[in-house]
Amino acid sequence: MIDSERNDRDFDWNNNNENKIQISGENANKKTIKALSETELTAQGFTFFIAGYDTTSASLSHVVYYLSQNKDKQQILREELNALDTDFTYENLNQCQYLNAVIDETLRLAPPLASVQRECVRDYKLENTGIIIPAGTFVEFQPYVIHRDPELFSDPDQFKPERFLNPTHHPYAYIPFGCGPRLCVGMRFGLNMMRMCIAKIVHKFEFTLAPGFEVRVHDFD
Numbered sequence: 001m002i003d004s005e006r007n008d009r010d011f012d013w014n015n016n017n018e019n020k021i022q023i024s025g026e027n028a029n030k031k032t033i034k035a036l037s038e039t040e041l042t043a044q045g046f047t048f049f050i051a052g053y054d055t056t057s058a059s060l061s062h063v064v065y066y067l068s069q070n071k072d073k074q075q076i077l078r079e080e081l082n083a084l085d086t087d088f089t090y091e092n093l094n095q096c097q098y099l100n101a102v103i104d105e106t107l108r109l110a111p112p113l114a115s116v117q118r119e120c121v122r123d124y125k126l127e128n129t130g131i132i133i134p135a136g137t138f139v140e141f142q143p144y145v146i147h148r149d150p151e152l153f154s155d156p157d158q159f160k161p162e163r164f165l166n167p168t169h170h171p172y173a174y175i176p177f178g179c180g181p182r183l184c185v186g187m188r189f190g191l192n193m194m195r196m197c198i199a200k201i202v203h204k205f206e207f208t209l210a211p212g213f214e215v216r217v218h219d220f221d
């Protein structure tokens with residue numbers, strides 16, 4: 001139902017003429033570049049702090065939490081990391097299948113952005129469902145809810161990194177970074193940062209829940 005093949009340019013969005021720089025001289029008529037206004041620049045900087053810092057730090061806490069509750073999985077991960085015979089690098093951590101599965105499973109159970117929004121800019125027909133979303137409609141979907149749907153993931157509330165070793169789910173059943181043309185721009189950076197942090201701490205430390213620690217789960221129903 002979601003058309004991820006087309007992008008902003010195909011739809012001719014962002015075609016307002018504000019803040020466009022005209023190129024003069026021999027390059028005139030070749031291209032027009034849109035510049036950012038001061039407000040847009042500030043908003044982008046602010047977004048990078050919120051979207052880039054809070055998401056990654058919350059996810060690292062969730063990884064530690066799930067590993068503390070699942071000591072057997074923590075041990076599998078430690079053994080994978082110990083088997084690397086060089087320092088941790090971008091290349092070798094990328095290849096650590098269990099490490100990546102632990103991150104994927106954590107982001108499935110606890111996606112740090114609980115909802116993603118879109119504004120429908122023109123009437124859109126949802127394939128053969130008979131549903132038309134009128135232009136101007138505000139659409140919101142929750143990765144948390146989709147990720148815990150038992151029709152999409154078996155035992156959805158269980159921490160099972162193994163399900164990501166040979167994943168079979170539909171690509172849009174797993175969307176911690178959103179989807180389509182506006183997918184998280186920092187996804188690869190965020191994943192690399194998490195791989196390095198987790199590798200360094202799990203290699204050196206063992207995590208256990210403090211005695212008497214109780215997790216309060218908020219009900220989304």
Ligand code: HEM
Pocket residue numbers: 047048051052053055056059107111112113116117175176177178179180182183184185186187189190191
């Ligand atoms: C675990 C880490 C992260 C998660 C789970 C995450 C998740 C998301 C999600 C769900 C969206 C909305 C995507 C959509 O609307 O389809 C988003 C957007 C965004 N993210 Fe991330 N993010 C993470 C890390 C980062 C990092 C490290 C940065 C920057 C360094 C970043 C920068 C952004 C920006 C700028 C947007 C807005 C993009 C746009 O509207 O085009 N994110 N992120």
